[in-house]
Amino acid sequence: MEIQDYIVKNYYPINFTLDSIRDTYQFNETCQDTVPQALEAFFESTSFEDAIRNAISIGGHSDTLAAITGAVAEAYYGVPTNIRKHALTFFGRASPENSPGI
DSSP states (O other): OOOHHHHHHHTTOOOOOOHTTTTTTTOOSGGGGGGGHOOOOHHTTTSSSHHHHHHHHOOSSHHHHHHHHHHHHHHHHOOOOOHHHHHHHHTTSSSTTTTTTO
């Protein structure tokens, strides 16, 4: 809660819950309408994976929200070994040698 209080006091007013914005949230390219939502996804989480799932559930530009949320969640929770190992299996698959036309 200390992190959230500091951010609300000094940076972004976060006066909503994910449930309250989920039906109406749309992508907006400004940080004022993306970062607070990504942070709230972290604040409402209980684990790294939960934070990412929260971010994706909002809709809008889910990959951007999940990237921001994931960065904060990694610093706070760390990335579980099973997720880290699975993610590493994707490295190199989209290289020019493996995917002509990229």
